[in-house]
Amino acid sequence: MLNIDEFSSKSLVENTSEKIVKLIVENEVSVGQKLPNEYELSKQLGVSRNTIREAIRALVSRNIVEIRRGAGTFVSQKLGIADDPLGLTFIKDKEKVYLDLIQIRFILEPPIASLAAQNATEEEIEKLGQLCDDVEKLLLAGKDPVEKDIEFHTQIAKCSKNRVVPNLIPIINAAITVFTRIKENKVASRTIEAHREIFEAIKAHQCNDAQDAMILHLAYNRNKLRKTVQI
Amino acid sequence: MLNIDEFSSKSLVENTSEKIVKLIVENEVSVGQKLPNEYELSKQLGVSRNTIREAIRALVSRNIVEIRRGAGTFVSQKLGIADDPLGLTFIKDKEKVYLDLIQIRFILEPPIASLAAQNATEEEIEKLGQLCDDVEKLLLAGKDPVEKDIEFHTQIAKCSKNRVVPNLIPIINAAITVFTRIKENKVASRTIEAHREIFEAIKAHQCNDAQDAMILHLAYNRNKLRKTVQI
Numbered sequence: 001m002l003n004i005d006e007f008s009s010k011s012l013v014e015n016t017s018e019k020i021v022k023l024i025v026e027n028e029v030s031v032g033q034k035l036p037n038e039y040e041l042s043k044q045l046g047v048s049r050n051t052i053r054e055a056i057r058a059l060v061s062r063n064i065v066e067i068r069r070g071a072g073t074f075v076s077q078k079l080g081i082a083d084d085p086l087g088l089t090f091i092k093d094k095e096k097v098y099l100d101l102i103q104i105r106f107i108l109e110p111p112i113a114s115l116a117a118q119n120a121t122e123e124e125i126e127k128l129g130q131l132c133d134d135v136e137k138l139l140l141a142g143k144d145p146v147e148k149d150i151e152f153h154t155q156i157a158k159c160s161k162n163r164v165v166p167n168l169i170p171i172i173n174a175a176i177t178v179f180t181r182i183k184e185n186k187v188a189s190r191t192i193e194a195h196r197e198i199f200e201a202i203k204a205h206q207c208n209d210a211q212d213a214m215i216l217h218l219a220y221n222r223n224k225l226r227k228t229v230q231i
Numbered sequence: 232m233l234n235i236d237e238f239s240s241k242s243l244v245e246n247t248s249e250k251i252v253k254l255i256v257e258n259e260v261s262v263g264q265k266l267p268n269e270y271e272l273s274k275q276l277g278v279s280r281n282t283i284r285e286a287i288r289a290l291v292s293r294n295i296v297e298i299r300r301g302a303g304t305f306v307s308q309k310l311g312i313a314d315d316p317l318g319l320t321f322i323k324d325k326e327k328v329y330l331d332l333i334q335i336r337f338i339l340e341p342p343i344a345s346l347a348a349q350n351a352t353e354e355e356i357e358k359l360g361q362l363c364d365d366v367e368k369l370l371l372a373g374k375d376p377v378e379k380d381i382e383f384h385t386q387i388a389k390c391s392k393n394r395v396v397p398n399l400i401p402i403i404n405a406a407i408t409v410f411t412r413i414k415e416n417k418v419a420s421r422t423i424e425a426h427r428e429i430f431e432a433i434k435a436h437q438c439n440d441a442q443d444a445m446i447l448h449l450a451y452n453r454n455k456l457r458k459t460v461q462i
Contacts, residue, residue: 021320025320025321054288057285057288057289057292058288058292061288061289061292061293062292062293062315064320084293085316085317085402086316086395086398086399086402087309087398088395088398089252089256089295090256091394091395096394097394097395100393100394100395100396101395103393104339104393104395104396104399107338107339107342107343108335108338108339111338112338162331162334162335163322163327163328163331164317164319164322164328164331164332164335164403165331165335167317167318167319167322168317168335171316171317172395
């Protein structure tokens, strides 16, 4: 049976984890920056190095920090967003879950595109244009555009100025790609065109055009998906 | 500095964690059920008991399993849904984040209410009615209805038959309650009325009515919130 003693100080470890998180947030330690070492943390928080080690381990599991061998502990690029934040692991009927994820995209992304058109700054629009180009280049070269595609949709979410949606979009979109990837030339050229339309509408601050372009983009993909994957 | 050796077998531990998850899903071990003990897992997966212990620890951090002292390891009630799945910990400007969360509710919940009216089974409707009653009783007794309120909205998500939204709604709604709780009698009576309207529309399978009732419910609350909390 499990060695229960190993877990007996759970609340102290949890408590220490939360203190380290507080320390990161309050001192504005940015992504990729190094944390104080084990000895310093132990002294600062008044707990044993063993507790610090366990607390760090818990934060690694939560994607808040990452350990680089021989270099130390750093604030993770993953920004504390969990690997499977929505608990999809436990949903049975996995083959149909991506349809539910696409349904959520249909609900969320068009109004977000509209908000993006309303609120995007020049700098954000420039970055969106760059990502639009990046996806296009990958598609024309016959390479997998999925990561850049998610970045494109996440950048639209950032333009919306809603601070939570940029964390939500990559979670949903990444989950979809687990289930299916379409690689057809026809889809590729349509994606290039659709992304360009969305980008131009946001750039011109045309809310309704951005919303419509997003609806068309998602509807085309869903329609294609239904034909490709037998549901 | 950190004792790096402690983390050197990270990928083996991660790998083992994933194998345990697979074991849970494939054997359909339900919430609250016990996992095989450390010795059995070690034998079954061909890794040391130390690795099993670390893998279990990682799964505890991810809310997939929980340890009950002296009893063993069980599949967690939290269903692998992370504590802060959206990484809100790292969002600065916390005082404004709840407005963004409400904006997401505005986008998501009305169409979900419409889907609920379309797809709810008799059994699901009965449970929704029960939760409607529960919230009403708590409000009339002047007690905090937040948990039951989240259950009510989550049950609507379940009625929609989208398998992901029921995991999303409690995350968003619970995050909002962290920031603000309104306790006014006027709001209470309006909430009772609004919940009843939503419930009746879903029960009658009236999609548009359910959507409208949800919009009115959220709009009233947001309006109230803007007046109560100075933004």
